[in-house]
Amino acid sequence: MPSKLKVVPNARLGAGCRLVGTRRNGHRSTSRRGATTLLVSDHESTMRRGFLNGKKESKDDGREVNDLSTTPAAASKTKSRPTGPDIAGNIYCTIPEDAAPGEQVxxxxxxxxxxxxxxxxxxxxxxxxPPGEVLFRLGESPGKGMGLFATRKIKQSELISDHRPLLLSPMSLRLPMHVQMAMVLGGRDVLSESIENLVQRMTPSNRARYMALANSHPEAGAELGIFQTNCEGTRALNEVGDVVIKKHGQCRFSTVCDVISRMNHSCSPNTSTYFIKQSFSWRVWATRDIEEGExxxxxxxxxxxxxSTRQRMLADxxxxxxxxxxxxASASNARRAKIIEVDFNPELGLKWINDASLSDDWLVEKCHAQIALIEQEGLETSEEYWEVFVTLMRVYLCLGDIKTARKWAARAYExxxxHLHREAVDGQDVALVLDEASMEYERHIVWCSRVKEEQ
Known part of the structure; x- marks a missing residue:
């Protein structure tokens, strides 16, 4: 019977779905970490990032983009284009299959x-x-190699990029035991072979972009090493129609996107990404105002x-x-600890609703203090930022103030x-409050729950 085999780089587990590696963008490791190893594990993880060197050129569809691809260091040989299903039960395919000329695939x-x-x-x-103009350029980042820089001022919540990844691959494989043993003994490496096949299937333009990405794992070979260095995990395909992976908190697929791979690290980032399965693309947003040249x-x-924990995670x-x-670090640690001290969940709102001794502005003040801390720390990317806006929306529903409730609902939606992954779970009422053509908000369970009845 096939068993579940994970083939991942030899690296330490990091945040969420990421498998921390030895290089991001311009940060190069001189160690030989990252050799391919076999792990049988329930943890889903990924590595990502890298950087490209190159020049601006015209995109296939005629729009100018910061295409940073260069002549690949290792040219790929022409191979057949297998379609499968293969020994792991997977197939090779192009999305979209009937792409228009110049369309990203x-x-x-x-x-x-x-x-x-x-x-x-x-x-x-x-x-x-995608936005109607290119909002970034490639340039030197002091002490970091190359990075992306804003070509004009970008407002908070503005879409910076919407790009399809160059490739997508599962993070774990179900392989017969004899194949696993062959891999352990130095035989056929199914993951490496699948990545090579994916690269060979690419258009010449996409292959050049891929082969120009950083490779922190040359011992793994060109194609697999680039994948290990730059891949980005997504949970978006855990549930597609009737196909469901039960472990929703874990990443099941990795992608390589040449735009995302170029961004350097910050503990207070100014962008965030999300994979949209409907368009099969990664979107990048500005999570706060970004100045031209930033x-x-x-x-x-x-x-x-x-x-200290973050530094350990970055050590590789x-x-x-x-x-x-x-x-x-001392001041920042104190602020970040305070941000997670109060959980802005519905239970906190219920406590305020049901405790008459708490003033009407008790929860409002807590929310504004939380917003100030988050923005001071530059953590607008965090889910806590969205949560406090939704809490304020519900506070003003409780107070019967639909105008102010809509203000905070709009902030959450932005x-x-x-919002894209929280809306269906605990943010369905955001759309209800934003609908100015409807009075359905008056049917909300908390509507006017803190409004004192007239004597």
């Missing part, structure tokens, strides 16, 4: 059941929604962890973070990087 290694389920999404893949950053760690990348949250 992704080479995928995926189970056929999930691929069929994706096709049932109306209009799949739906059109991407570097676009993302976090490689658990943002609310202490500075062979650089020491020098952001303000790390250089003034945090698309969180």
């Amino acid at each position: 992704t080479e995928c290694y995926i189970d056929p059941t999930r691929r069929a389920a994706l096709n049932k999404i109306p209009g799949f893949p739906q059109p991407m929604q 570097e676009l950053t993302s976090s490689y760690t658990i943002m609310l962890a202490s500075a 990348y062979a650089f020491q973070c020098q952001c303000p949250a790390c250089t003034d 945090c698309q990087w969180v």
Whole structure:
């Protein structure tokens, strides 16, 4: 009977779904960590990032983009384009299959059941929604190698990029035992072979972009080493129609996207990303106002962890973070600890609703204090930011103030990087409050619950 085999880089587990590696963007490790190993584990993880060197050129569809691809260091030989199912039960396919000239495509290694389920999404893949102009450029980042920089001022919640990844691959495989043993004994490496096949299936332009990405694991080979260095995990495909992976908190697929791979780390990042399965693309948003010339950053760690914990998580990348949250660690640690001290969940609201001794502004004051702390620490990317806006929306519903409730509902909705995956779980009422053509908000369970009855 097949057993579940995970093939991942030899590296330490990091934040959430990420498998912490030895390099991000311009941070190079001189160690030989990252050799491919076999792990049988329930943990799902991923590595990501890298950087590209190159020049600006025109995109296939005529729009100018910061295409940073260069001549690949190792040219790939032409191979056959297998379609499968292979020994792991997966197939190779291109999404979209009938791409228009110049349309972005992704080479995928995926189970056929999930691929069929994706096709049932109306209009799949739906059109991407990129901004009308390129909002970033590639440039030197002092002490970090290369990075992305804003070409104009970018407002909070503004969409920076919407790109399909170059490839998508599962993070674990179900392989017969004899195949696992052959891999352990130095035989056929199924993961390496699948990544090589994906790269060979790419268009020449996409292959050049992929091969120009950083490779912190040359001992793994060009294609697999680049994948290990730059892949980004997504949970978005854990549930597609009737196809469901029960462990929703874990990443099951990895992608490589040349835009996301170029961003350097910050413990107070100014961008956030989310994979949209309907369009099969990664969106990148500004999580706060970004000035022209400012570097676009993302976090490689658990943002609310202490500075020492974050530094340990970054150790495998062979650089020491020098952001303000790390250089003034004592003050930053205190603020981050305070942010997680109060859980802005519905239970906190119920406590306020049911305790007449608490003033009407008791919860409002807590919320504004939380917002101030989050913005001082530059943690607008966090889910806590969205949660406090939703809490304020419900506070003003309790007070019967729909105008102010809508103000905070709009702030929550603008945090698309969180709202897209929280809306269906605990944010359904945001849309209800924002609907100005409806009075359905008056049917909300907390509507006017703190309004004193007239004597």
